[in-house]
Amino acid sequence: MNGNCSKEEINSINMLKFNKNFSPAYGEMTQITPLIHRLVAHNPSPFTFFGTGTYIIGLKPNEGGDRKIGGSSSSEAMSGSSPHKPSEGGDRKIGGSSSSEAMSGSSPHRPKVAIIDPGPLLPSHLHALENMLNHVTISHILITHNHVDHSPAAHPLKVITGAEIYAFDVGAQADMDNHAEEGRDMNFVPDHILKDGDVIKGDGWTLEAVHTPGHLSNHLCFALKEEGALFTGDHVMGWSTSVVSQPDGNMKDYITSLEKLLTRKDKIYYPTHGAPIENPKPYVKALIAHRHERERQILDAIKAGAATIPQMVNMIYCDIPSFLHPAAASSVLSHLIHMQGKGQITCDGKLDQSGIFIVT
Numbered sequence: 451m452n453g454n455c456s457k458e459e460i461n462s463i464n465m466l467k468f469n470k471n472f473s474p475a476y477g478e479m480t481q482i483t484p485l486i487h488r489l490v491a492h493n494p495s496p497f498t499f500f501g502t503g504t505y506i507i508g509l510k511p512n513e514g515g516d517r518k519i520g521g522s523s524s525s526e527a528m529s530g531s532s533p534h535k536p537s538e539g540g541d542r543k544i545g546g547s548s549s550s551e552a553m554s555g556s557s558p559h560r561p562k563v564a565i566i567d568p569g570p571l572l573p574s575h576l577h578a579l580e581n582m583l584n585h586v587t588i589s590h591i592l593i594t595h596n597h598v599d600h601s602p603a604a605h606p607l608k609v610i611t612g613a614e615i616y617a618f619d620v621g622a623q624a625d626m627d628n629h630a631e632e633g634r635d636m637n638f639v640p641d642h643i644l645k646d647g648d649v650i651k652g653d654g655w656t657l658e659a660v661h662t663p664g665h666l667s668n669h670l671c672f673a674l675k676e677e678g679a680l681f682t683g684d685h686v687m688g689w690s691t692s693v694v695s696q697p698d699g700n701m702k703d704y705i706t707s708l709e710k711l712l713t714r715k716d717k718i719y720y721p722t723h724g725a726p727i728e729n730p731k732p733y734v735k736a737l738i739a740h741r742h743e744r745e746r747q748i749l750d751a752i753k754a755g756a757a758t759i760p761q762m763v764n765m766i767y768c769d770i771p772s773f774l775h776p777a778a779a780s781s782v783l784s785h786l787i788h789m790q791g792k793g794q795i796t797c798d799g800k801l802d803q804s805g806i807f808i809v810t
């Protein structure tokens with residue numbers, strides 16, 4: 451660790467403890483809180499951890515009861531997950547609950563729910579989502595960002611249910627030719643474009659869109675006002691740091707989006723991958739401190755003679771398996787672009803994986 455760290459930052463870095471405790475029941479809808487259920491897709495990987503967690507918002511306990519949805523009891527509540535006070539947010543209403551009538555044959559006795567990140571085009575996951583439709587009406591499909599483990603099931607779900615798709619605009623995304631990054635869902639097109647602060651009201655739930663660019667430029671978190679909960683997508687995850695890769699990932703935006711969460715009053719985070727994050731602010735501070743520390747390591751590596759990204763990766767990431775080095779190299783490039791913007795380094799040649807870097 452570099453001697454330039456403040457005591458507060460060293461304390462924050464030490465707070466960065468990953469929670470790998472997560473054992474999903476694949477294909478089964480599990481109740482997490484009074485308003486939140488989760489269905490985990492069987493697509494585990496080094497980037498998705500145990501798989502994509504699709505959240506179902508608005509199915510209340512007395513509506514779910516003890517019946518089986520997607521294969522098991524839906525009444526498995528998480529301890530300590532009582533509703534919280536609403537968090538702060540914007541007022542602009544989008545969609546309202548009008549689109550909840552979109553599905554033909556919707557009955558007043560069927561709960562109307564929102565889906566956050568329907569997930570990948572995986573037959574078992576689509577089948578589990580279809581099973582759920584025997585019990586609920588989907589009124590809104592919300593997307594945190596258009597990576598292939600988050601958004602591709604949105605379109606088939608829309609075709610089946612008539613529910614419309616809500617997401618941030620994908621029109622300004624940078625082209626991706628970087629294969630070290632998670633793949634982007636190139637076919638993704640939302641029906642409604644959300645902006646920061648937009649509020650969607652549904653059947654007993656209120657979700658606010660919180661724009662958090664960095665992992666991708668279109669990344670949104672969603673705040674559930676009734677429970678003070680924030681669905682953080684891939685922006686903040688408890689089991690790992692987030693991938694921030696060129697060209698659409700942006701380290702400056704990512705750190706700014708972390709700082710943005712510190713200004714909010716959300717009590718608990720629900721990432722797409724892995725377990726919830728309770729008491730999230732110290733964790734977010736630790737993620738920020740970790741990125742600052744990484745920049746110090748990069749500066750030290752350059753000063754020690756590592757002028758290229760592969761040399762920096764070998765020096766800094768010597769403890770991770772080599773198959774993750776391309777992702778690490780992509781992350782280092784994102785840091786270097788941010789550091790050049792701050793005037794800490796310059797690049798001789800192209801500002802990409804082939805660049806030669808010098809401390810200014």
Ligand SMILES: [Zn+2]
Nearest residue numbers: 597632665684
């Ligand atoms: Zn992602």
